[in-house]
Amino acid sequence: xxxxxxxxxxxxxxxxxxxxxxxxxxxxxxxxxxxxxxxxxxxxxxxxxxxxxxxxxxxxxxxxxxxxxxxxxxxxxxxxxxxxxxxxxxxxxxxxxxxxxxxxxxxxxxxxxxxxxxxxxxxxxxxxxxxxxxxxxxxxxxxxxxxxxxxxxxxxxxxxxxxxxxxxxxxxxxxxxxxxxxxxxxxxxxxxxxxxxxxxxxxxxxxxxxxxxxxxxxxxxxxxxxxxxxxxxxxxxxxxxxxxxxxxxxxxxxxxxxxxxxxxxxxxxxxxxxxxxxxxxxxxxxxxxxxxxxxxxxxxxxxxxxxxxxxxxxxxxxxxxxxxxxxxxxxxxxxxxxxxxxxxxxxxxxxxxxxxxxxxxxxxxxxxxxxxxxxxxxxxxxxxxxxxxxxxxxxxxxxxxxxxxxxxxxx
Amino acid sequence: xxxxxxxxxxxxxxxxxxxxxxxxxxxxxxxxxxxxxxxxxxxxxxxxxxxxxxxxxxxxxxxxxxxxxxxxxxxxxxxxxxxxxxxxxxxxxxxxxxxxxxxxxxxxxxxxxxxxxxxxxxxxxxxxxxxxxxxxxxxxxxxxxxxxxxxxxxxxxxxxxxxxxxxxxxxxxxxxxxxxxxxxxxxxxxxxxxxxxxxxxxxxxxxxxxxxxxxxxxxxxxxxxxxxxxxxxxxxxxxxxxxxxxxxxxxxxxxxxxxxxxxxxxxxxxxxxxxxxxxxxxxxxxxxxxxxxxxxxxxxxxxxxxxxxxxxxxxxxxxxxxxxxxxxxxxxxxxxxxxxxxxxxxxxxxxxxxxxxxxxxxxxxxxxxxxxxxxxxxxxxxxxxxxxxxxxxxxxxxxxxxxxxxxxxxx
Numbered sequence: 001x002x003x004x005x006x007x008x009x010x011x012x013x014x015x016x017x018x019x020x021x022x023x024x025x026x027x028x029x030x031x032x033x034x035x036x037x038x039x040x041x042x043x044x045x046x047x048x049x050x051x052x053x054x055x056x057x058x059x060x061x062x063x064x065x066x067x068x069x070x071x072x073x074x075x076x077x078x079x080x081x082x083x084x085x086x087x088x089x090x091x092x093x094x095x096x097x098x099x100x101x102x103x104x105x106x107x108x109x110x111x112x113x114x115x116x117x118x119x120x121x122x123x124x125x126x127x128x129x130x131x132x133x134x135x136x137x138x139x140x141x142x143x144x145x146x147x148x149x150x151x152x153x154x155x156x157x158x159x160x161x162x163x164x165x166x167x168x169x170x171x172x173x174x175x176x177x178x179x180x181x182x183x184x185x186x187x188x189x190x191x192x193x194x195x196x197x198x199x200x201x202x203x204x205x206x207x208x209x210x211x212x213x214x215x216x217x218x219x220x221x222x223x224x225x226x227x228x229x230x231x232x233x234x235x236x237x238x239x240x241x242x243x244x245x246x247x248x249x250x251x252x253x254x255x256x257x258x259x260x261x262x263x264x265x266x267x268x269x270x271x272x273x274x275x276x277x278x279x280x281x282x283x284x285x286x287x288x289x290x291x292x293x294x295x296x297x298x299x300x301x302x303x304x305x306x307x308x309x310x311x312x313x314x315x316x317x318x319x320x321x322x323x324x325x326x327x328x329x330x331x332x333x334x335x336x337x338x339x340x341x342x343x344x345x346x347x348x349x350x351x352x353x354x355x356x357x358x359x360x361x362x363x364x365x366x367x368x369x370x371x372x373x374x375x376x377x378x379x380x381x382x383x384x385x386x387x388x389x390x391x392x393x394x395x396x397x398x399x400x401x402x403x404x405x406x407x408x409x410x411x
Numbered sequence: 412x413x414x415x416x417x418x419x420x421x422x423x424x425x426x427x428x429x430x431x432x433x434x435x436x437x438x439x440x441x442x443x444x445x446x447x448x449x450x451x452x453x454x455x456x457x458x459x460x461x462x463x464x465x466x467x468x469x470x471x472x473x474x475x476x477x478x479x480x481x482x483x484x485x486x487x488x489x490x491x492x493x494x495x496x497x498x499x500x501x502x503x504x505x506x507x508x509x510x511x512x513x514x515x516x517x518x519x520x521x522x523x524x525x526x527x528x529x530x531x532x533x534x535x536x537x538x539x540x541x542x543x544x545x546x547x548x549x550x551x552x553x554x555x556x557x558x559x560x561x562x563x564x565x566x567x568x569x570x571x572x573x574x575x576x577x578x579x580x581x582x583x584x585x586x587x588x589x590x591x592x593x594x595x596x597x598x599x600x601x602x603x604x605x606x607x608x609x610x611x612x613x614x615x616x617x618x619x620x621x622x623x624x625x626x627x628x629x630x631x632x633x634x635x636x637x638x639x640x641x642x643x644x645x646x647x648x649x650x651x652x653x654x655x656x657x658x659x660x661x662x663x664x665x666x667x668x669x670x671x672x673x674x675x676x677x678x679x680x681x682x683x684x685x686x687x688x689x690x691x692x693x694x695x696x697x698x699x700x701x702x703x704x705x706x707x708x709x710x711x712x713x714x715x716x717x718x719x720x721x722x723x724x725x726x727x728x729x730x731x732x733x734x735x736x737x738x739x740x741x742x743x744x745x746x747x748x749x750x751x752x753x754x755x756x757x758x759x760x761x762x763x764x765x766x767x768x769x770x771x772x773x774x775x776x777x778x779x780x781x782x783x784x785x786x787x788x789x790x791x792x793x794x795x796x797x798x799x800x801x802x803x804x805x806x807x808x809x810x811x812x813x814x815x816x817x818x819x820x821x822x
Contacts, residue, residue: 040546
């Protein structure tokens with residue numbers, strides 16, 4: 001008896017541990033970003049309102065067909081960010097209108113032909129339009145802005161063309177559907193915008209500034225780690241900058257749809273954020289190389305490191321200072337004064353010069369006594385260069401970024 | 412008269428030029444990848460078949476409600492890759508089944524309560540389930556595998572719960588809908604798989620190998636450009652590797668759904684491709700740094716470059732040879748023999764040693780005569796190191812990659 005129970009109990013324990021791990025993961029997901037939980041509740045609320053609407057209004061006493069569209073719209077259109085909901089809502093509305101209108105037109109034309117002609121025209125129209133619009137979804141502009149609209153256009157056009165074959169009161173039906181879809185979209189947008197709105201633009205803004213701060217932190221830590229030999233957890237911060245392209249692009253595309261909110265005006269230059277993001281990624285690539293060098297198998301001797309430490313630390317702290325300054329100026333949406341940015345550019349140039357000077361002054365610190373020493377000296381010099389070089393090129397990249405960001409501030 | 416015509420004609424010319432540019436862009440899009448055109452035609456065909464089905468079968472003589480679902484399924488499920496269609500089709504089928512089943516269960520429970528109780532239970536169930544499932548879409552596993560299914564689950568559950576308030580024959584209706592959805596999914600999958608199928612797995616395979624080749628090409632070209640002073644167009648090839656993470660991830664996620672096809676068996680280790688992709692990206696980060704150094708404002712003198720040229724060229728050609736070897740072994744799906752990979756690893760190690768040796772032998776080539784010369788020598792040495800260093804760290808990264816890819820081949 002006990003033998004039989006034991007594996008079962010083991011399995012039960014393993015399953016319980018797994019469930020507990022899952023539950024903890026889910027809990028942390030919600031605790032880290034409570035807006036995700038709120039988003040779930042918002043969708044539930046929107047659906048409850050839509051279905052109430054459906055129960056109570058005598059408008060929908062007939063078939064459940066038209067009311068269905070309101071529910072469907074809410075489920076499909078409701079997105080995490082306001083920009084996402086607006087993108088889907090506007091696309092859905094416009095596509096339903098144009099697709100339905102075109103289908104009614106085709107229908108009218110087909111009804112003039114005989115019964116066979118009608119079938120040919122309707123089928124031909126569905127085939128040709130579906131093919132064309134599906135192909136058009138590969139065009140970059142349409143892909144980023146109207147992808148969802150293209151799908152809904154095909155859907156509405158096919159549905160109306162097909163169903164119209166049986167139903168006579170097409171225009172009436174179309175009106176009903178449009179009104180229900182409009183109700184669905186309005187409920188979505190009202191709830192999405194009024195209750196704890198998540199703006200794609202604000203998210204993008206925060207992502208970019210936090211990436212800047214992370215980059216500044218990990219630059220400082222990486223250089224400090226290298227010279228002190230400690231391991232700081234924040235050194236890896238630049239890694240998340242490397243892979244943020246996808247989320248930056250999608251947030252940037254959605255932010256375009258958002259109306260003026262908070263400190264972001266109408267037609268805010270969101271594409272500038274994507275440019276800053278690209279410049280930051282360039283910077284992060286360099287960090288990756290710098291980090292690889294500092295963890296390389298070959299390490300410079302301590303004496304060597306000490307000699308270079310001050311100059312390198314100064315350069316890295318100046319660089320990260322610029323990044324932090326830029327980040328805080330973006331945060332507060334004020335442009336850095338050109339005099340202060342010129343000052344910082346001058347300071348960083350001086351720091352670069354100092355690193356160069358320290359490097360070339362290195363050999364004079366050592367007394368060359370014999371061949372071996374010379375050899376050793378060269379080796380040492382090579383390795384110190386190994387670590388300082390990425391720093392110098394990093395400084396160059398930083399200068400480039402500061403130029404770019406200045407352009408953004410002016411925009 | 413002429414004055415009025417002139418701006419109109421100008422506008423017309425500008426518009427015509429714009430339209431011509433657009434048309435050419437679209438034409439090139441189709442000519443570069445004819446499969447995109449074929450995809451459009453496939454969707455058109457699937458829709459034409461589904462609507463035919465609808466016209467002819469007496470099954471759908473009643474309301475257009477049920478037949479609509481077949482059309483909708485085709486429009487929404489049909490994706491460019493087989494994996495995408497399977498992912499959406501299976502998700503849609505499973506979610507409709509579970510969502511509908513659960514809704515009927517809730518309905519049955521609600522019907523036992525009074526009229527007020529029924530309303531409360533139905534509304535409560537919609538609110539709670541919609542909130543829970545929407546939140547669950549943020550859980551990583553569900554996001555990558557079942558995101559679409561979660562949406563459809565909410566949709567079906569809400570629709571059935573809401574519509575069931577009026578319609579008695581829920582089970583009958585559910586059966587009808589399921590069968591039409593099944594018909595839509597089957598038509599999609601049959602057309603998608605039989606007519607010029609685009610497999611996500613094959614796409615991923617080609618993307619990874621072409622990225623490897625691009626990296627090898629641009630490594631060769633970059634080093635050659637640096638020493639010869641020419642500009643090769645292929646040098647920028649690594650840039651597309653930097654940004655391929657998003658497409659690799661999505662293709663990898665879709666490839667999991669595909670059945671065995673061509674040389675890819677069931678449960679092929681697709682995640683290994685993502686690991687190779689990450690290793691390649693690491694390599695590309697290094698290429699970025701290397702490229703930045705070779706385009707830096709400070710350039711080493713020609714004499715210096717000549718001295719290092721042979722060793723650097725050898726190292727880069729060895730490295731790119733390994734990359735090409737790996738790429739061709741992945742292309743032909745055979746694992747590289749461990750002896751040949753050991754040989755290549757040895758060769759690359761030797762090449763690295765040679766670069767190091769050449770670097771340390773540099774100073775003996777110059778006669779030091781006075782202070783200025785020494786200064787100049789140091790400057791020269793520094794700069795040569797500036798360019799050779801990334802190459803060395805690059806070689807390290809390459810070794811790492813070869814180790815990783817070996818592991819993949821063994822898998």
